Amino acid sequence: MTTDAGANPMLMRMEGPSPAQQVAADIVKRGLWVAPLLMLAGAAIWGSDGALSVGYALALVLANFWLAAALIAWSSRISLALVMAATLFGFIVRLALIFLAVWLVKDAGWVDFVALGITIIVSHLGLLFWEMRYVSASLAFPGLKPTT
Amino acid sequence: MSTLATIAQQGLELAQDVVPEGAQDVEAAGSAGFAYGLAAIGPGIGIGYLVGQAVQAMARQPESAGQVQTTMFLGIAFTEALALIGFVVFILLKFV
Numbered sequence: 001m002t003t004d005a006g007a008n009p010m011l012m013r014m015e016g017p018s019p020a021q022q023v024a025a026d027i028v029k030r031g032l033w034v035a036p037l038l039m040l041a042g043a044a045i046w047g048s049d050g051a052l053s054v055g056y057a058l059a060l061v062l063a064n065f066w067l068a069a070a071l072i073a074w075s076s077r078i079s080l081a082l083v084m085a086a087t088l089f090g091f092i093v094r095l096a097l098i099f100l101a102v103w104l105v106k107d108a109g110w111v112d113f114v115a116l117g118i119t120i121i122v123s124h125l126g127l128l129f130w131e132m133r134y135v136s137a138s139l140a141f142p143g144l145k146p147t148t
Numbered sequence: 149m150s151t152l153a154t155i156a157q158q159g160l161e162l163a164q165d166v167v168p169e170g171a172q173d174v175e176a177a178g179s180a181g182f183a184y185g186l187a188a189i190g191p192g193i194g195i196g197y198l199v200g201q202a203v204q205a206m207a208r209q210p211e212s213a214g215q216v217q218t219t220m221f222l223g224i225a226f227t228e229a230l231a232l233i234g235f236v237v238f239i240l241l242k243f244v
Contacts (some may be wrong), residue, residue, distance in 0.1 A: 012207055019214045020221040065225065072221060080203050087199045087224060088192070095188060095231060102239055113243045117236035124232055128225050135218055 014076040023135065024069030027127050031062045038123065042115055050115040057119035060101055061127070064094055180241040187234020194227040 035058050042054030068090060075086035105111050202220035206213040 008207070012210065014206075014213055014217070019218040023218055023221050064228075068224065068228075069221060072217070076217065080206055084196075084199050084203055088196055091192060091195055091224075091228065091231075092188075094228075095235065098232075098235060106243055113239055117240055120232055121229070121236055124225070124229055128222065128229070132222055135222060139215060139218075 010079060010081045012080045013078055014080075018069065018073030018076065020069040020072040020076075023131060024065045026134070027065050027131050028062045030130055031058060031065075031123065031127055034123075038119065042119065046112050046115045049110045049112045052110045053112040053115040054119045056105065056111070057116045058123050060098055061120060061123045064098060064124075065127070067094055067097075177242060180238050183241070184234055184238035187237070188231045191227045191231040194230075195224055198223045198227060 035055065038058060039051045039055050043051035046053070071086045071090040072083060075082040102116070199220060202216050202223075205216045209216075
């Protein structure tokens with residue numbers, strides 16, 4: 001963190017590796033681990049269309065995490081004030097991108113909207129709680145590096 | 149009582165004749181979009197407040213900026229889950 005600008009968030013910026021990107025990389029890694037299991041569960045419940053929809057929804061969730069972290073990392077290297085703007089506009093842009101991604105496949109034969117919707121919510125929250133467990137342990141015991 | 153039920157039934161049939169099917173679809177799509185917009189307002193306010201406080205914390209204590217940014221990212225993602233739930237309700241209303 002550059003501190004020569006005093007406490008002015010307009011001029012302060014972060015240097016070095018971004019913690020948000022490290023968290024997002026962990027989440028994406030875990031998401032890729034569980035993707036085959038989720039797709040198998042989707043195939044068992046909704047058939048082959050369900051498996052494809054589950055995979056598509058998981059890809060959307062992971063891309064959303066990665067994009068959010070990339071925006072925070074990029075803006076925090078310029079200015080802390082830009083983090084505020086990038087996060088708020090990024091929120092709108094990412095929602096619009098998710099809408100666009102779903103809109104583009106709405107007429108595709110393989111898409112199952114129930115599977116898609118349930119997977120978006122469950123995988124987003126599930127991956128977050130999974131990651132939060134390790135982040136909490138790291139914050140509470142900084143010397144401890146929990147195994148993933 | 150049965151007279152009232154008959155009148156209500158006739159009223160419903162009349163309303164279905166007056167409102168064409170296409171108009172009902174347009175109204176349903178408009179309502180779903182309105183609900184999605186409403187669902188995004190709350191998380192927007194939440195994320196704005198969260199990031200504002202986090203930026204303030206990072207400016208006051210630069211040495212703990214890494215921890216603050218980690219918790220900020222998780223907070224943003226949890227708040228965004230609300231908007232995603234609204235989005236899923238929207239696509240279920242619109243496409244299913």
